[in-house]
Amino acid sequence: MSRPFDDKGYNRDASIVNPKGQGELTPGPQHGKARPAPGGPFLIGEAMTGGYSKSGPDILQTCTIAVDKGEIGVIVGPNGAGKSTAMRALFGMLYLRGGSVRLDGEDITELTPQARVVKGMGFVPQTHNIFTSMSVEENLEMGAFIRKDDIRETMEQVYDLFPILREKRNQPAGELSGGQRQQVAVGRALMTRPKVLMLDEPTAGVSPIVMDELFDRIIEVARTGLPVLMVEQNARQALEIADKGYVLVQGANAHTGTGKDLLADPEVRQSFLGG
Ligand SMILES: Nc1ncnc2c1ncn2[C@@H]1O[C@H](COP(=O)(O)OP(=O)(O)OP(=O)(O)O)[C@@H](O)[C@H]1O
Numbered sequence: 489m490s491r492p493f494d495d496k497g498y499n500r501d502a503s504i505v506n507p508k509g510q511g512e513l514t515p516g517p518q519h520g521k522a523r524p525a526p527g528g529p530f531l532i533g534e535a536m537t538g539g540y541s542k543s544g545p546d547i548l549q550t551c552t553i554a555v556d557k558g559e560i561g562v563i564v565g566p567n568g569a570g571k572s573t574a575m576r577a578l579f580g581m582l583y584l585r586g587g588s589v590r591l592d593g594e595d596i597t598e599l600t601p602q603a604r605v606v607k608g609m610g611f612v613p614q615t616h617n618i619f620t621s622m623s624v625e626e627n628l629e630m631g632a633f634i635r636k637d638d639i640r641e642t643m644e645q646v647y648d649l650f651p652i653l654r655e656k657r658n659q660p661a662g663e664l665s666g667g668q669r670q671q672v673a674v675g676r677a678l679m680t681r682p683k684v685l686m687l688d689e690p691t692a693g694v695s696p697i698v699m700d701e702l703f704d705r706i707i708e709v710a711r712t713g714l715p716v717l718m719v720e721q722n723a724r725q726a727l728e729i730a731d732k733g734y735v736l737v738q739g740a741n742a743h744t745g746t747g748k749d750l751l752a753d754p755e756v757r758q759s760f761l762g763g
Pocket residue numbers: 494495540547565566567568569570571572573574614
């Protein structure tokens with residue numbers, strides 16, 4: 489498993505299958521008031537440079553991405569810009585030649601993805617993010633694999649957030665619609681009670697109505713104080729709900745600002761938002 493979270497192939501998301509992640513999660517104060525982490529944003533990948541192998545090309549070029557408590561951070565940019573790569577770098581799936589990743593003030597640059605899950609990172613990859621042959625509820629249970637305490641309450645919270653999942657709890661996740669599958673994937677990540685939630689294209693392939701609905705749920709999650717960092721193809725709509733926005737081009741930061749700032753920026757509008 490040299491690339492345990494590779495998009496290609498079966499589901500290798502170690503936050504689910506993680507057989508060695510025996511650490512206990514100490515859940516953060518997710519239901520308290522949002523407060524900034526001391527000494528910088530809650531999660532930051534700073535000046536990240538690196539690629540998929542030691543000898544391969546650098547996909548990221550001094551790329552910086554950060555998100556703070558109670559915030560929604562959004563990464564947008566053209567196909568192949570390195571959005572998923574930046575997420576993977578934050579999650580420890582890249583060879584970083586330069587830069588660092590810090591979580592709640594702690595340098596986690598050297599940690600494995602598994603160890604980052606234990607530290608509180610919840611990551612939903614762009615593809616292969618659920619077990620299709622397992623029921624909805626089994627997917628949620630798998631998400632809580634690293635926990636040894638009672639997961640009932642968290643599961644109820646997930647069902648409250650996504651009521652359709654309660655209805656379909658015994659159905660194979662593969663029989664659900666695209667939007668419902670994404671809810672399973674997000675719910676699965678929430679089962680670890682993460683301190684930060686990272687979503688790679690949570691609304692890929694869903695209708696505009698379902699997209700709005702998913703965004704509403706994501707806003708709800710962020711309002712509990714849980715920072716959310718997401719990659720989105722629906723740039724305009726995503727920037728509308730973004731506290732922090734990042735436009736990536738060829739692995740580098742092209743524009744950074746509040747969602748509002750970026751939506752108002754003529755260059756961003758013309759180049760990335762269709763005018
Ligand atoms: N597993 C991998 N091994 C080697 N190179 C990869 C791998 N995954 C992506 N790349 C390369 O990294 C670059 C950035 O890809 P990435 O998937 O991060 O883009 P993206 O912005 O997420 O695109 P999309 O909008 O299509 O999801 C591309 O040149 C791609 O070919």
